[in-house]
Amino acid sequence: MKTWISFLLPDDEYKEKKMLHFLAEGGFLLFLFLIGMTILNQFYNIGSTTTLLLSILFFIVYVGARYILSGIEYTDVATDKAYKRELKLLITKTTSFVIIFTLLYVVFVEFPSTWGGWFELLGMLFTVTLLWFMTSFISLKRSYKKNKDLMS
Amino acid sequence: MKNNVKITRIKRSMTQEQLARKVGVTRQTIGLIEKGEYNPTLLLCISIAKALDKTLDELFWEVEDE
Known part of the structure:
Protein backbone atom coordinates (compact mmCIF):
# COMPACT_ATOMS: atom_id res chain seq x y z
CA MET A 1 0.00 0.00 0.00
CA LYS A 2 1.66 3.20 -1.15
CA THR A 3 0.80 6.57 0.30
CA TRP A 4 2.64 9.90 0.41
CA ILE A 5 2.93 9.54 4.19
CA SER A 6 5.13 6.43 3.74
CA PHE A 7 8.29 8.48 4.32
CA LEU A 8 7.14 9.02 7.91
CA LEU A 9 6.35 5.37 8.53
CA PRO A 10 8.64 2.52 9.63
CA ASP A 11 9.58 -0.32 7.24
CA ASP A 12 8.27 -3.08 9.49
CA GLU A 13 4.66 -3.83 8.51
CA TYR A 14 3.32 -4.28 12.07
CA LYS A 15 4.86 -1.00 13.20
CA GLU A 16 3.63 0.70 10.04
CA LYS A 17 0.06 -0.48 10.64
CA LYS A 18 0.19 0.61 14.29
CA MET A 19 1.52 4.05 13.36
CA LEU A 20 -1.23 4.47 10.77
CA HIS A 21 -3.82 3.62 13.44
CA PHE A 22 -2.36 6.14 15.87
CA LEU A 23 -2.21 8.89 13.24
CA ALA A 24 -5.78 8.15 12.10
CA GLU A 25 -7.07 8.13 15.69
CA GLY A 26 -5.20 11.37 16.37
CA GLY A 27 -6.64 12.95 13.20
CA PHE A 28 -10.20 11.95 14.08
CA LEU A 29 -9.91 13.13 17.69
CA LEU A 30 -8.39 16.37 16.44
CA PHE A 31 -11.44 16.81 14.20
CA LEU A 32 -13.74 16.35 17.24
CA PHE A 33 -11.52 18.67 19.31
CA LEU A 34 -11.80 21.38 16.66
CA ILE A 35 -15.60 21.03 16.55
CA GLY A 36 -15.61 21.39 20.36
CA MET A 37 -13.39 24.46 20.16
CA THR A 38 -15.66 26.00 17.49
CA ILE A 39 -18.70 25.54 19.74
CA LEU A 40 -16.79 26.82 22.78
CA ASN A 41 -15.71 29.86 20.81
CA GLN A 42 -19.37 30.95 20.58
CA PHE A 43 -19.46 31.39 24.37
CA TYR A 44 -15.87 32.29 25.26
CA ASN A 45 -13.44 34.33 23.31
CA ILE A 46 -10.56 31.89 22.70
CA GLY A 47 -7.86 33.41 20.53
CA SER A 48 -7.02 31.74 17.22
CA THR A 49 -3.36 31.32 18.23
CA THR A 50 -4.38 29.54 21.43
CA THR A 51 -6.74 27.25 19.49
CA LEU A 52 -4.09 26.41 16.91
CA LEU A 53 -1.38 25.74 19.49
CA LEU A 54 -3.74 23.61 21.58
CA SER A 55 -4.72 21.62 18.47
CA ILE A 56 -1.09 20.93 17.55
CA LEU A 57 -0.28 19.99 21.16
CA PHE A 58 -3.34 17.75 21.38
CA PHE A 59 -2.34 15.82 18.24
CA ILE A 60 1.32 15.46 19.21
CA VAL A 61 0.55 14.37 22.78
CA TYR A 62 -2.08 11.84 21.67
CA VAL A 63 -0.01 10.21 18.91
CA GLY A 64 3.15 10.37 21.04
CA ALA A 65 1.47 8.80 24.08
CA ARG A 66 -0.05 6.00 21.99
CA TYR A 67 3.36 5.28 20.44
CA ILE A 68 5.19 5.26 23.76
CA LEU A 69 2.62 3.13 25.57
CA SER A 70 2.28 0.60 22.73
CA GLY A 71 5.81 -0.74 23.32
CA ILE A 72 6.79 -0.82 19.65
CA GLU A 73 9.84 1.44 19.80
CA TYR A 74 12.50 -0.98 21.05
CA THR A 75 11.56 -4.07 19.05
CA ASP A 76 14.71 -6.07 19.81
CA VAL A 77 14.90 -5.57 23.58
CA ALA A 78 13.72 -8.92 24.91
CA THR A 79 16.34 -9.97 27.47
CA ASP A 80 17.45 -8.47 30.76
CA LYS A 81 20.92 -7.88 29.31
CA ALA A 82 19.55 -6.00 26.28
CA TYR A 83 17.26 -3.95 28.54
CA LYS A 84 20.13 -2.89 30.81
CA ARG A 85 22.32 -2.06 27.81
CA GLU A 86 19.58 0.09 26.28
CA LEU A 87 18.93 1.81 29.61
CA LYS A 88 22.63 2.61 29.96
CA LEU A 89 22.62 4.01 26.42
CA LEU A 90 19.61 6.18 27.26
CA ILE A 91 21.32 7.57 30.35
CA THR A 92 24.48 8.30 28.31
CA LYS A 93 22.45 10.05 25.59
CA THR A 94 20.53 12.27 28.02
CA THR A 95 23.68 13.13 30.00
CA SER A 96 25.54 14.01 26.78
CA PHE A 97 22.61 16.18 25.71
CA VAL A 98 22.71 18.14 28.99
CA ILE A 99 26.47 18.72 28.75
CA ILE A 100 26.53 19.64 25.04
CA PHE A 101 23.46 21.90 25.26
CA THR A 102 24.80 23.75 28.31
CA LEU A 103 28.21 24.25 26.66
CA LEU A 104 26.72 25.46 23.35
CA TYR A 105 24.31 27.79 25.14
CA VAL A 106 27.02 29.30 27.33
CA VAL A 107 29.45 29.72 24.39
CA PHE A 108 27.14 30.83 21.56
CA VAL A 109 24.00 32.31 23.14
CA GLU A 110 24.91 33.92 26.43
CA PHE A 111 26.75 33.29 29.64
CA PRO A 112 24.15 33.83 32.37
CA SER A 113 25.47 36.62 34.59
CA THR A 114 22.91 36.28 37.36
CA TRP A 115 21.63 33.44 39.50
CA GLY A 116 18.24 34.02 37.87
CA GLY A 117 19.76 33.42 34.42
CA TRP A 118 21.36 30.17 35.54
CA PHE A 119 18.13 29.11 37.23
CA GLU A 120 16.19 29.77 34.03
CA LEU A 121 18.66 27.85 31.85
CA LEU A 122 18.98 24.86 34.17
CA GLY A 123 15.24 24.78 34.86
CA MET A 124 14.44 24.63 31.16
CA LEU A 125 17.15 22.04 30.56
CA PHE A 126 15.97 19.94 33.50
CA THR A 127 12.36 19.95 32.24
CA VAL A 128 13.30 18.97 28.66
CA THR A 129 15.73 16.28 29.81
CA LEU A 130 13.29 14.83 32.34
CA LEU A 131 10.52 14.70 29.72
CA TRP A 132 12.83 13.07 27.17
CA PHE A 133 14.19 10.57 29.67
CA MET A 134 10.79 9.64 31.11
CA THR A 135 9.12 9.13 27.73
CA SER A 136 12.04 7.01 26.48
CA PHE A 137 12.17 5.08 29.76
CA ILE A 138 8.45 4.27 29.69
CA SER A 139 8.72 3.26 26.02
CA LEU A 140 11.71 1.02 26.78
CA LYS A 141 9.99 -0.58 29.76
CA ARG A 142 6.79 -1.24 27.78
CA SER A 143 8.76 -2.62 24.81
CA TYR A 144 10.78 -4.93 27.06
CA LYS A 145 7.66 -6.28 28.74
CA LYS A 146 5.91 -6.84 25.41
CA ASN A 147 8.93 -8.54 23.82
CA LYS A 148 9.55 -10.73 26.86
CA ASP A 149 5.99 -12.03 26.69
CA LEU A 150 6.40 -12.77 22.98
CA MET A 151 9.56 -14.80 23.49
CA SER A 152 7.97 -17.48 25.64
CA MET B 1 -4.92 -16.49 13.77
CA LYS B 2 -3.47 -19.86 14.78
CA ASN B 3 -0.48 -20.96 12.73
CA ASN B 4 2.50 -23.31 12.65
CA VAL B 5 5.24 -20.70 12.31
CA LYS B 6 6.76 -21.21 15.77
CA ILE B 7 6.90 -24.99 15.63
CA THR B 8 8.34 -24.96 12.10
CA ARG B 9 10.93 -22.34 13.04
CA ILE B 10 12.04 -24.35 16.07
CA LYS B 11 12.25 -27.55 13.99
CA ARG B 12 14.57 -25.67 11.65
CA SER B 13 16.70 -24.51 14.63
CA MET B 14 16.11 -20.91 13.74
CA THR B 15 15.73 -18.05 16.24
CA GLN B 16 13.03 -15.38 16.01
CA GLU B 17 15.76 -12.88 15.23
CA GLN B 18 17.16 -14.95 12.35
CA LEU B 19 13.73 -15.42 10.80
CA ALA B 20 12.93 -11.73 11.28
CA ARG B 21 16.15 -10.70 9.53
CA LYS B 22 15.49 -13.14 6.69
CA VAL B 23 12.01 -11.78 5.95
CA GLY B 24 12.81 -8.13 6.69
CA VAL B 25 10.66 -7.44 9.74
CA THR B 26 11.38 -6.96 13.45
CA ARG B 27 11.69 -9.77 15.96
CA GLN B 28 8.63 -8.35 17.73
CA LEU B 43 3.23 -10.77 1.11
CA LEU B 44 4.78 -11.40 4.53
CA ALA B 49 6.83 -19.62 4.01
CA LYS B 50 9.82 -19.24 1.66
CA ALA B 51 12.22 -18.63 4.56
CA GLU B 66 -12.71 -34.43 13.09
Missing part, protein backbone atom coordinates in the same frame (compact mmCIF):
# COMPACT_ATOMS: atom_id res chain seq x y z
CA THR B 29 6.53 -8.84 14.59
CA ILE B 30 7.61 -12.50 14.33
CA GLY B 31 6.73 -12.99 18.01
CA LEU B 32 3.30 -11.46 17.49
CA ILE B 33 2.62 -13.64 14.43
CA GLU B 34 3.68 -16.79 16.30
CA LYS B 35 1.36 -15.93 19.19
CA GLY B 36 -1.48 -15.25 16.78
CA GLU B 37 -1.72 -11.63 17.91
CA TYR B 38 -0.99 -10.15 14.49
CA ASN B 39 -2.28 -11.24 11.10
CA PRO B 40 0.48 -10.66 8.56
CA THR B 41 -0.15 -9.51 5.00
CA LEU B 42 -0.13 -12.11 2.24
CA CYS B 45 3.11 -14.83 4.78
CA ILE B 46 4.79 -15.78 1.48
CA SER B 47 8.16 -14.47 2.69
CA ILE B 48 7.89 -16.49 5.90
CA LEU B 52 10.98 -21.75 6.34
CA ASP B 53 10.77 -23.77 3.11
CA LYS B 54 7.09 -24.57 3.61
CA THR B 55 3.86 -23.87 1.74
CA LEU B 56 1.29 -21.34 2.91
CA ASP B 57 -1.09 -24.20 3.66
CA GLU B 58 1.40 -25.92 5.93
CA LEU B 59 2.03 -22.75 7.91
CA PHE B 60 -1.22 -20.86 7.98
CA TRP B 61 -4.13 -23.08 6.96
CA GLU B 62 -6.35 -24.03 9.87
CA VAL B 63 -7.33 -27.70 9.84
CA GLU B 64 -10.27 -28.67 11.99
CA ASP B 65 -9.97 -31.95 13.95
Whole structure:
Protein backbone atom coordinates (compact mmCIF):
# COMPACT_ATOMS: atom_id res chain seq x y z
CA MET A 1 0.00 0.00 0.00
CA LYS A 2 1.66 3.20 -1.15
CA THR A 3 0.80 6.57 0.30
CA TRP A 4 2.64 9.90 0.41
CA ILE A 5 2.93 9.54 4.19
CA SER A 6 5.13 6.43 3.74
CA PHE A 7 8.29 8.48 4.32
CA LEU A 8 7.14 9.02 7.91
CA LEU A 9 6.35 5.37 8.53
CA PRO A 10 8.64 2.52 9.63
CA ASP A 11 9.58 -0.32 7.24
CA ASP A 12 8.27 -3.08 9.49
CA GLU A 13 4.66 -3.83 8.51
CA TYR A 14 3.32 -4.28 12.07
CA LYS A 15 4.86 -1.00 13.20
CA GLU A 16 3.63 0.70 10.04
CA LYS A 17 0.06 -0.48 10.64
CA LYS A 18 0.19 0.61 14.29
CA MET A 19 1.52 4.05 13.36
CA LEU A 20 -1.23 4.47 10.77
CA HIS A 21 -3.82 3.62 13.44
CA PHE A 22 -2.36 6.14 15.87
CA LEU A 23 -2.21 8.89 13.24
CA ALA A 24 -5.78 8.15 12.10
CA GLU A 25 -7.07 8.13 15.69
CA GLY A 26 -5.20 11.37 16.37
CA GLY A 27 -6.64 12.95 13.20
CA PHE A 28 -10.20 11.95 14.08
CA LEU A 29 -9.91 13.13 17.69
CA LEU A 30 -8.39 16.37 16.44
CA PHE A 31 -11.44 16.81 14.20
CA LEU A 32 -13.74 16.35 17.24
CA PHE A 33 -11.52 18.67 19.31
CA LEU A 34 -11.80 21.38 16.66
CA ILE A 35 -15.60 21.03 16.55
CA GLY A 36 -15.61 21.39 20.36
CA MET A 37 -13.39 24.46 20.16
CA THR A 38 -15.66 26.00 17.49
CA ILE A 39 -18.70 25.54 19.74
CA LEU A 40 -16.79 26.82 22.78
CA ASN A 41 -15.71 29.86 20.81
CA GLN A 42 -19.37 30.95 20.58
CA PHE A 43 -19.46 31.39 24.37
CA TYR A 44 -15.87 32.29 25.26
CA ASN A 45 -13.44 34.33 23.31
CA ILE A 46 -10.56 31.89 22.70
CA GLY A 47 -7.86 33.41 20.53
CA SER A 48 -7.02 31.74 17.22
CA THR A 49 -3.36 31.32 18.23
CA THR A 50 -4.38 29.54 21.43
CA THR A 51 -6.74 27.25 19.49
CA LEU A 52 -4.09 26.41 16.91
CA LEU A 53 -1.38 25.74 19.49
CA LEU A 54 -3.74 23.61 21.58
CA SER A 55 -4.72 21.62 18.47
CA ILE A 56 -1.09 20.93 17.55
CA LEU A 57 -0.28 19.99 21.16
CA PHE A 58 -3.34 17.75 21.38
CA PHE A 59 -2.34 15.82 18.24
CA ILE A 60 1.32 15.46 19.21
CA VAL A 61 0.55 14.37 22.78
CA TYR A 62 -2.08 11.84 21.67
CA VAL A 63 -0.01 10.21 18.91
CA GLY A 64 3.15 10.37 21.04
CA ALA A 65 1.47 8.80 24.08
CA ARG A 66 -0.05 6.00 21.99
CA TYR A 67 3.36 5.28 20.44
CA ILE A 68 5.19 5.26 23.76
CA LEU A 69 2.62 3.13 25.57
CA SER A 70 2.28 0.60 22.73
CA GLY A 71 5.81 -0.74 23.32
CA ILE A 72 6.79 -0.82 19.65
CA GLU A 73 9.84 1.44 19.80
CA TYR A 74 12.50 -0.98 21.05
CA THR A 75 11.56 -4.07 19.05
CA ASP A 76 14.71 -6.07 19.81
CA VAL A 77 14.90 -5.57 23.58
CA ALA A 78 13.72 -8.92 24.91
CA THR A 79 16.34 -9.97 27.47
CA ASP A 80 17.45 -8.47 30.76
CA LYS A 81 20.92 -7.88 29.31
CA ALA A 82 19.55 -6.00 26.28
CA TYR A 83 17.26 -3.95 28.54
CA LYS A 84 20.13 -2.89 30.81
CA ARG A 85 22.32 -2.06 27.81
CA GLU A 86 19.58 0.09 26.28
CA LEU A 87 18.93 1.81 29.61
CA LYS A 88 22.63 2.61 29.96
CA LEU A 89 22.62 4.01 26.42
CA LEU A 90 19.61 6.18 27.26
CA ILE A 91 21.32 7.57 30.35
CA THR A 92 24.48 8.30 28.31
CA LYS A 93 22.45 10.05 25.59
CA THR A 94 20.53 12.27 28.02
CA THR A 95 23.68 13.13 30.00
CA SER A 96 25.54 14.01 26.78
CA PHE A 97 22.61 16.18 25.71
CA VAL A 98 22.71 18.14 28.99
CA ILE A 99 26.47 18.72 28.75
CA ILE A 100 26.53 19.64 25.04
CA PHE A 101 23.46 21.90 25.26
CA THR A 102 24.80 23.75 28.31
CA LEU A 103 28.21 24.25 26.66
CA LEU A 104 26.72 25.46 23.35
CA TYR A 105 24.31 27.79 25.14
CA VAL A 106 27.02 29.30 27.33
CA VAL A 107 29.45 29.72 24.39
CA PHE A 108 27.14 30.83 21.56
CA VAL A 109 24.00 32.31 23.14
CA GLU A 110 24.91 33.92 26.43
CA PHE A 111 26.75 33.29 29.64
CA PRO A 112 24.15 33.83 32.37
CA SER A 113 25.47 36.62 34.59
CA THR A 114 22.91 36.28 37.36
CA TRP A 115 21.63 33.44 39.50
CA GLY A 116 18.24 34.02 37.87
CA GLY A 117 19.76 33.42 34.42
CA TRP A 118 21.36 30.17 35.54
CA PHE A 119 18.13 29.11 37.23
CA GLU A 120 16.19 29.77 34.03
CA LEU A 121 18.66 27.85 31.85
CA LEU A 122 18.98 24.86 34.17
CA GLY A 123 15.24 24.78 34.86
CA MET A 124 14.44 24.63 31.16
CA LEU A 125 17.15 22.04 30.56
CA PHE A 126 15.97 19.94 33.50
CA THR A 127 12.36 19.95 32.24
CA VAL A 128 13.30 18.97 28.66
CA THR A 129 15.73 16.28 29.81
CA LEU A 130 13.29 14.83 32.34
CA LEU A 131 10.52 14.70 29.72
CA TRP A 132 12.83 13.07 27.17
CA PHE A 133 14.19 10.57 29.67
CA MET A 134 10.79 9.64 31.11
CA THR A 135 9.12 9.13 27.73
CA SER A 136 12.04 7.01 26.48
CA PHE A 137 12.17 5.08 29.76
CA ILE A 138 8.45 4.27 29.69
CA SER A 139 8.72 3.26 26.02
CA LEU A 140 11.71 1.02 26.78
CA LYS A 141 9.99 -0.58 29.76
CA ARG A 142 6.79 -1.24 27.78
CA SER A 143 8.76 -2.62 24.81
CA TYR A 144 10.78 -4.93 27.06
CA LYS A 145 7.66 -6.28 28.74
CA LYS A 146 5.91 -6.84 25.41
CA ASN A 147 8.93 -8.54 23.82
CA LYS A 148 9.55 -10.73 26.86
CA ASP A 149 5.99 -12.03 26.69
CA LEU A 150 6.40 -12.77 22.98
CA MET A 151 9.56 -14.80 23.49
CA SER A 152 7.97 -17.48 25.64
CA MET B 1 -4.92 -16.49 13.77
CA LYS B 2 -3.47 -19.86 14.78
CA ASN B 3 -0.48 -20.96 12.73
CA ASN B 4 2.50 -23.31 12.65
CA VAL B 5 5.24 -20.70 12.31
CA LYS B 6 6.76 -21.21 15.77
CA ILE B 7 6.90 -24.99 15.63
CA THR B 8 8.34 -24.96 12.10
CA ARG B 9 10.93 -22.34 13.04
CA ILE B 10 12.04 -24.35 16.07
CA LYS B 11 12.25 -27.55 13.99
CA ARG B 12 14.57 -25.67 11.65
CA SER B 13 16.70 -24.51 14.63
CA MET B 14 16.11 -20.91 13.74
CA THR B 15 15.73 -18.05 16.24
CA GLN B 16 13.03 -15.38 16.01
CA GLU B 17 15.76 -12.88 15.23
CA GLN B 18 17.16 -14.95 12.35
CA LEU B 19 13.73 -15.42 10.80
CA ALA B 20 12.93 -11.73 11.28
CA ARG B 21 16.15 -10.70 9.53
CA LYS B 22 15.49 -13.14 6.69
CA VAL B 23 12.01 -11.78 5.95
CA GLY B 24 12.81 -8.13 6.69
CA VAL B 25 10.66 -7.44 9.74
CA THR B 26 11.38 -6.96 13.45
CA ARG B 27 11.69 -9.77 15.96
CA GLN B 28 8.63 -8.35 17.73
CA THR B 29 6.53 -8.84 14.59
CA ILE B 30 7.61 -12.50 14.33
CA GLY B 31 6.73 -12.99 18.01
CA LEU B 32 3.30 -11.46 17.49
CA ILE B 33 2.62 -13.64 14.43
CA GLU B 34 3.68 -16.79 16.30
CA LYS B 35 1.36 -15.93 19.19
CA GLY B 36 -1.48 -15.25 16.78
CA GLU B 37 -1.72 -11.63 17.91
CA TYR B 38 -0.99 -10.15 14.49
CA ASN B 39 -2.28 -11.24 11.10
CA PRO B 40 0.48 -10.66 8.56
CA THR B 41 -0.15 -9.51 5.00
CA LEU B 42 -0.13 -12.11 2.24
CA LEU B 43 3.23 -10.77 1.11
CA LEU B 44 4.78 -11.40 4.53
CA CYS B 45 3.11 -14.83 4.78
CA ILE B 46 4.79 -15.78 1.48
CA SER B 47 8.16 -14.47 2.69
CA ILE B 48 7.89 -16.49 5.90
CA ALA B 49 6.83 -19.62 4.01
CA LYS B 50 9.82 -19.24 1.66
CA ALA B 51 12.22 -18.63 4.56
CA LEU B 52 10.98 -21.75 6.34
CA ASP B 53 10.77 -23.77 3.11
CA LYS B 54 7.09 -24.57 3.61
CA THR B 55 3.86 -23.87 1.74
CA LEU B 56 1.29 -21.34 2.91
CA ASP B 57 -1.09 -24.20 3.66
CA GLU B 58 1.40 -25.92 5.93
CA LEU B 59 2.03 -22.75 7.91
CA PHE B 60 -1.22 -20.86 7.98
CA TRP B 61 -4.13 -23.08 6.96
CA GLU B 62 -6.35 -24.03 9.87
CA VAL B 63 -7.33 -27.70 9.84
CA GLU B 64 -10.27 -28.67 11.99
CA ASP B 65 -9.97 -31.95 13.95
CA GLU B 66 -12.71 -34.43 13.09
